[in-house]
Amino acid sequence: MRIACIGAGPAGLYLAILIKLRDPNTEITIFEQNPAGVTHGWGVVFFNDMVEALRKNDPVTADKILDQSFEWVGQILDMEGSPPLRGLGGGFSIGRQQLLDILTARAAALGVKIHFEHKITDASRLPDADVIVAADGASSRLRQLKADRFETQISEGRNRYVWLGTTKIFNNFTFGFAPTKAGWIWFHAYGFSQQMSTLIAECSSDTWTGLGFDRLGRDESLACLECIFEHHLAGHRLISKANADKGLPWLTFRWVKNIKWHADNIVLVGDSAHTTHFSIGSGTQLAIQDAISLATNLQAHTDVQAALKAYETERQHALLQPCKKAHLSAQWFESIPRYIQLDPSHFFTLLLSRRSPIVPLLPPAIYCQLDRITNKTQVLRKLRSLAATLYYERQRT
Incomplete structure (x- = not known):
């Protein structure tokens, strides 16, 4: 099988690594529009479930990533004028360039061909391959070539x-x-x-x-x-990495959703398939999970179309909850005026609960009182059920 991957981000590189590990005879080539060593962003976040997935699929890569990772513990609300408040939680982070360097070196050592400064601008430049992977981000040029087939939906956040x-x-x-x-x-x-x-x-x-x-x-x-x-x-x-003669690169968040994740032999992974708001810190982790799923299904099915369909079904189902939580989290930060006048401890309670569908439905003070009730299991269960129903009704309309 010949596989061409457009984009040398975490999804494309990790996919190439897994495919080579599972079948060294597969010919896989990555085409990246940027020069080697050039990327956007600073550090990326991941959690224990990604660590487990990395160790299960490629212990060598997992060890190198963890060796260069930074472990952070707990969450803090530091509201000017009030003492900091501390909450539970923990995770890992690593410089995006460090992560890409590790993945690039590992892919190259396994025989993956990587071509930098190679931009795909139209269909005539697409390589000849059995599978073409669009791993070129939220603004994917490859996806745009068949936007009608993918039924791409793009919207923007307010902040x-x-x-x-x-x-x-x-x-x-x-x-x-x-x-x-x-x-x-x-x-x-x-x-x-x-x-x-x-x-x-x-x-x-x-x-x-x-x-x-x-x-x-x-x-x-x-x-x-x-x-x-x-x-x-x-x-x-x-x-900032921005040019000195320009302003800072402020953005509004782009929500990318695709009804179909594959068209003919082109398949979407990572941000080209879906975006999740930065406030839940799951973008890189979900991209890696896409790569694992696609590699697994390409190995499990002899028919390419069957493999791509199975991957699409599997990952769309897996993304339901993260996407729901991402939307709720983004909406919470877009509604700061609703919460900012609360006592800092109440504000922090709501911040930590922002991915709950109950939060936007209840007055903030009532939610905080409910959160402090000891015997609240049945009440919360009923409210969550109602909130989930209302959430999905809104999504349909």
């Missing part, structure tokens, strides 16, 4: 956000909130090495405009954010 780095090491996953003259602004931050952390700043579009980020250049914007988050950063700097 603005920007990925930054900082020399402040966050040993816990930290949510920092600060008031400004234009409204509240906050960040999601976590360490990914002993020298660096990822910091994602987020705010409403009105706050973004009110603070002038639609007009400020990169350095002015960084200085403004450093001033706003001075209490949280403790003198550390914020860093």
